[in-house]
Ligand SMILES: CCCCCCCCCCCCC/C=C/[C@@H](O)[C@H](COP(=O)(O)O)NC(=O)CCCCC
């Protein structure tokens with residue numbers, strides 16, 4: 363029966379009578395008892411209907427089709443009964459009184475999907491890293507994701523990568539016309555390839571210079587989808603709340619949109635990388651450098667490397683300068699969490715993009731930033747640190763369910779700078795351990811956290827006496843311990859005639875490598891090693907958009 367507000371009729375599910383109703387925004391079906399009284403109702407927003415097919419159809423775990431005359435099957439987002447952010451593919455088969463009614467139902471539902479899914483992708487470019495995580499990327503895509511995309515009428519162009527940086531290079535150079543979004547099946551490293559390809563491409567096309575940290579970069583027009591199949595999968599975890607390929611595929615299909623802050627990393631007036639999760643020096647850099655030697659172990663490599671690096675008990679001298687964000691807007695210690703529909707992020711959108719009207723679809727191509735922020739005053743700290751980390755989001759992951767900075771925001775235009783001053787080994791262990799629980803890792807006397815817009819990092823100047831002292835120690839040392847030079851290079855530097863007079867530069871280099879006090883670490887930039895000792899980082903608000911919606915606080919159940 364058609365009405366002004368929608369369509370409704372009696373339908374049957376497993377021989378039980380139901381009333382199905384399609385209104386402007388919802389599709390619901392209510393079981394009726396013998397006296398026509400309502401029993402249980404299932405209510406699904408039209409925006410969460412995945413697809414409608416005639417007949418009886420099943421797609422997961424295997425496809426089966428029965429082309430019956432009076433039946434139609436509806437697939438929808440079904441939130442897990444155990445709560446949390448896990449989504450399942452709900453499926454219901456209805457039988458109508460006639461074939462005509464069945465045709466009407468499928469037509470109305472499909473029209474509703476078109477009306478309520480303007481951001482749903484039609485064509486996607488998919489990159490699969492066959493070597494990410496437990497090397498299951500291909501299997502995950504073909505068994506879970508592809509059937510859901512097909513059901514939703516999405517056509518995908520799939521590329522299984524054959525080398526690192528293939529996805530980035532493709533996005534930088536190839537024709538992307540017709541694609542609504544780009545999907546990676548892999549870990550944070552794969553996501554980072556997409557990030558670099560899309561940001562680089564967008565700036566090239568806009569004629570903007572990425573090297574200049576003062577330039578307001580152009581947001582990327584294509585959405586990014588992440589199917590988690592990596593080792594840490596932090597970006598997926600922090601934006602969806604769960605590592606589950608099906609949940610991520612469903613967010614992509616319904617065209618969810620989550621903007622993301624991105625930090626640009628510059629060295630010597632040139633852009634070197636972009637980062638969204640962890641830009642970490644000291645412990646985090648050392649763990650990554652160590653883990654690269656054990657890549658064959660898969661995700662376990664980080665646990666082994668973490669333990670080894672912890673036992674090395676290192677700290678590093680550094681000078682850190684930062685530009686604080688407005689403390690009246692939010693604080694990394696305010697115990698809030700950035701959840702789906704976050705008010706801090708929405709307010710930031712209004713402040714940073716005043717021309718922007720619809721805060722629920724923050725698609726980048728539709729507005730441009732007109733920053734009115736005055737720069738503010740830089741703050742400088744100098745000393746020895748266990749680690750220095752900058753993160754634009756909470757960076758939660760399975761290892762750390764609340765993340766590096768639990769109150770950080772995905773899209774507020776700021777990052778959280780975490781300074782862990784040198785401390786005794788047990789103190790540092792406490793700091794690390796608190797990442798795995800709900801205890802506050804910032805509530806320790808040797809830890810500082812600041813919400814910032816930009817950071818400058820450099821090594822402090824080493825005095826002549828210090829250099830000389832350390833150099834003499836080095837000369838006397840029997841062994842040189844360094845993770846960042848291969849044995850051959852260390853030998854060639856060290857097996858020189860002892861009468862040879864080293865240059866100042868050589869002394870500094872050797873001290874930097876070999877002695878505890880002046881040794882340097884490397885950067886962990888979203889899982890990629892950066893060896894620059896002097897960098898400038900700038901947070902760019904909402905530079906990319908993901909097919910996600912942020913973490914849903916409590917599962918909103920379909921049943922009422
Ligand atoms: C005693 C318990 C120790 C627990 C340590 C807790 C610290 C965990 C913080 C994790 C933050 C993760 C941020 C994300 C980083 C990823 O970009 C990066 C690359 O990921 P992938 O491409 O998937 O391999 N992962 C890491 O650098 C792992 C860091 C592990 C640090 C211990």
Ligand SMILES: Nc1ncnc2c1ncn2[C@@H]1O[C@H](COP(=O)(O)OP(=O)(O)O)[C@@H](O)[C@H]1O
Pocket residue numbers: 490491492493494495496523524525526527547548549550551552553555591592593594595661889
């Ligand atoms: N075919 C390939 N061969 C080798 N390396 C690849 C390939 N495809 C992608 N990569 C690289 O592998 C790195 C790790 O990939 P990722 O999917 O993040 O897995 P993991 O989470 O296990 O590190 C990425 O930085 C990416 O550049």
Ligand SMILES: [Ca+2]
Pocket residue numbers: 623753754755770771772773774775776777
């Ligand atoms: Ca942020």
